[in-house]
Amino acid sequence: MASPGGGLRTWGSLVLLGLCSWTGARAAAPNPVRNLSVEAQTTSSITLSWEAPEGLNPQNSTYWIQWTGQGDKNETRNTTDIRFTADRLDPGSSYEFSVWVEEGGVNSSQKTLKATTAPNAVGNLSVETWTNSSITLHWTVPDGPSPQNYIYWVQWPGDGDKNETRNTTVTSYTVEGLQSASSYEFSVWAEKNGVPGSRKTLEGFTAPNPVRNLRVETRTNSSITLSWEVPNGPDLLNYTYWVQWMGDSDKTDTQSSTNTSVTMDGLEPGTLYKFSVWAKKNDIPGSSENLSISTVTNAVTNLGIQEQTNSSIILSWKAPLGPGHPPYTYWVSWIEEGSFVFRTHNTTDNNITLKELEAGSMHTFIVQAERNRVISDKGSLTGATAETQSTPSEVTDLQKKTQTNNSITLQWEAPADPHADFYIYSVQWAGGGHPQRERDPQRQLAYQTGKTNETWYVVEALVPGTLYNFSVWSERNAVASSTQSLHASTDPDAVTITSCISTQGGYGVILTWSCPTGGYEAFELQVGDQQVSQDRSSCETGVSVWGLQPAQAYAATVTTIWSTMRAAPASVTCHTESTGVIAGAIVGVLLFLTLVGLLIFFLKKRYKTSQKKSAPQDLVFSFPGDIQAADFADHVRKNEKDSNCGFAEEYQHLALESHNQSQRVASAPENSAKNRYRNVLPYDWSRVPLRPISGEPGSDYINASFMPGLWSPREFIAAQGPLPQTVGDFWRLVWEQQSHTLVMLTNCTEFGRVKCEHYWPLDAQPCTYGHLQVTLEGEKAMENWTIRDLQLWHTQEQKILHVRQFHYVAWPDHGVPHSPDPLLAFWKILRQWLDQTQGGGPPIVHCSAGVGRTGTLIALDVLLRQLECEGFLSPFSYVRKMRESRPLMVQTEAQYVFLHQCILRFLQQSSLALAKEEATYENLVFENEAAIHAC
Structure with missing residues (x-):
C-alpha cells in the first residue's frame, strides 16, 4: 500500500528453525531522478544536472553518479547536489553516465546518459599552399586518445558579412573562389559526436594575379627597360614587383620596385636575357610573366676600305665589343652619291666585296651587326671608286626665263650625268651696250661672275634697256665644262x-x-x-x-x-x-532721252510676255547634276527636310541601280578565303592584279579595286582590310604599285570583333613577308589619328620603298563621326602630303570591307578638289561613278548624308576665312581713307 512518503512498505515474517518468528516493515525504493541532462562539456570534464525525484527527503538522501569510458573502467561518485562535474576525463571521448538516488539505504532505479568531452584544438594550423584564388590549410589531429574519428570545420568570411563554413574528415582543406591579393581570417576546429572543440584562427593571403602587358620600353647595349600594368584585382595599390633575369650564364639577378617599370643596367651587349616579372603583396608572390629580350649589339669597330678598284670596293671591320657568341650577321648597305636607293647585302664574315660600282663614284657605306634579331647602331664610311678625272658635261637648253628693267633670270637643264646633282654652276655676264650710245671698239667688257647649285640664276643690278652677254658652265672638283652662251636684254626704263x-x-x-x-x-x-x-x-x-x-x-x-x-x-x-x-552738252541730253524711251519700251514688252506663261506644273523629284558652290547649302537644307527624305530618295536610287559586272576571279574557289565579306567582291575589269607566283593558283588576286578620281581613272586603290592570310599579299600590292601612301579608316578591333589584321610592325623590330621586309621608322599619335612612317625593303631586288600610313581612329564601323571637323582636319593633312608627294603609285585606302568609310573619304577628297578647281560638284554622280568600279561604295545612307555635311562644313569654313580676310581689308581701307581725309 502507498505511504505518505510516496514509498511502498512491505510486510513479512521470518520463522527461525521453528523456534520463534519475527514480523516487521521494510522501506520502499525512492523514485528515479528527473530530467537528467548535460549542462557543460570541456576537453576534460562533463557537467551533469537533474531534478530531485518527487517525495524525496533531501535530509536522508544521496545522489550517486557512475560513468564508464573506454576500456570499460567504471568511476563512481556521490553528491547531495543536483549537479555534478565529472573531471579528469579524456578529451574527445564518449562516456556513459548512470545517476540514481539513495534514500534510507534504498536505491532508486538508474537514469543513464551518453556524453562526450570536447576535443582539443587542432594543432599546427598553417597555410600549406596558395594561388590567386585559393588557399590550402593544414593542421594536425588534436591531442587525445587515438584513434579518433573527428569532423573538422573550416570557417572564413564570404561576400558581405556572411561567413562560409565547410567540413572535412581529413587534416587539410582547400578554400577556393577567393579574390586575388586579399587577406582572409580562417577558423578551424574539431568536432566529436556533435561537440565542437575550441577554435584555432589563422590569417591567410591569396597571391596577386600576374602583371599585365609585360613589354620592352627601351633597350641599349647595356640596359633594358621593362614596363607592365598593375594586376587585375580588388586593390590596385601596395604591390611590390620583382624582376628576375638571367643571361647566357647561369647567374640570376633579382630587383624589386614599387613602380610598374624598371631598368636593368650593367647588361652585356648583344646578349639574350630571360626576364620573369611577378607582383608580391602581403609577402605572397603571384605567378610570373616571362619575356626574352636581347640587348642592342655594339657597333662594329675599325670599319675601313681594304681595297678599291674602278668598279669595286672591299670593306672590312672587326666584330663589336662584347660576348663572342652567338655569331653575328652583318648587314652592309650602301648608296651612291646622288641616288635615293640603298642596296643591301648580309654576311657572317668580317669583310665584303661590293662589285659593279660606277667608276669615280662616291658612296656612303653602313655596316650593322645583328644578333638575336636586334641590329646594332650604324657604323658609316664614305668612299669612292678609283677614277681618272673627266670633264663635267655642259648644261643644255640655256634660256632667258624672265626679265625686268634691272634683272634677268636665266634657266637651263642639268647635264645628263649621274653626278649632275653635285655640280656647281658658274654664270658670267657683261653688258654689250645699247644703240643710242656710241660703242668704243677698244673698250673691254667688264665681266661679272656668280655661282649656284640650282639650274637657274637671277642676275641683278643691271642697266635698263641694255644687251648682255651671258655664259654658263658646270664645275666639279674644280674642273669646268665647256660653256653655253646667250644674249639677252633688260626691259627699258619707264619715262617720267x-x-x-x-x-x-x-x-x-x-x-x-x-x-x-x-x-x-x-x-x-x-x-x-x-x-x-x-x-x-x-x-x-x-x-x-x-x-x-x-x-x-x-x-x-x-x-x-x-x-x-x-x-x-x-x-x-x-x-x-x-x-x-555747249554743243556737246545738247547732244548728250538728246542721247539720254532716247535711251530712257527704249528702256520703257522693253520693260512693257517683258511684262506682257510674263503674263502669257502657263501655271507651273507639279514638280517630280530629279537627281542633281552639277551643283554650284553658292547653291550647295540650299541643296543640303532641302534634302534634310522630313528626316533627310531627299537624301533617302537619292541613296535609294543608288542602291537600286544594278551593276551586273563579272566577279569571276574574286569568286574562284582558291580565292574565297581571301575575301573578308561575301558581298564585297571586286569586279574583274577594275580589280588590281598582283604579279602571279609560279605554282600558286590565285596568287594574282587581292580584294582591291582601282578607283576613278578627279584627274585619272586610276587615281586611288580601294581595298579591304588585310586578313591574317592576306597580309603578305597586301604588302605585295603596296610594293608592286609603288604606293607611298596608305590610308586606314578602321581600328583593328571594334566592339570585340576583328575588323582588320594588324599588318605593320609593333616596334622597331622588322616583319618579313616573303621577299618584303617591313620596318616601322617612326610614329606620331594625335587625338583622332596616327601617322606612321614605314620602310619596305625588297630583299631580292635590293630596293627600298618609303611608305607613310595615315590611320584615322575616330570613325565608328557603319556609323559616322559626330562632327565633320576632325575628318576635315585629317583630310587636309592627307591632301597636303599627296600634293607634296610626286611620282609613285596611287594611294591605297582601306577600312574593313573597303567600301563604306573608304568610299566616303575618297568621294570627299575628289569632290572638295572639284569644288576648288571648278566651283561646282556632283556628289550623287560621283558616288554612282565609284560604284561602277567597286560595289557598295559609300555603304550606308548615313555615310552619304555625312559626305554632304562634310562638304557643307568645308564651304562654311572657307566662307568664314574669306569673311575674316575681307573684314581685315575693309579695316585697312577705312584707316587709309581716314588718314587721307585727315591730310
Missing part, C-alpha cells in the same frame, strides 16, 4: 611725264617727258583712243596728240620701247579746254 598741256580749242594735248635711263628706241603715246608713235629723239621736246574733245579729262600714257620690249607705261590725266562744250 613732265607736263600735259591742252591745245587751243581743246581738240588736242601736248605731252612732254624726260629721257629714260639706259637704252630706248621709240615711244608710244596713248591719249584716250588716240595712239601715236615717236622715235627716240622725241623725249624732252614735246609731242602733240590730236582728235580729242574739248572740256574732257583723258588718261594719257607714254611707253618706252627698245629691242621689241616695252617698259611699264607712265600715266597722267590730261584736261582739254572747254571751247565747244
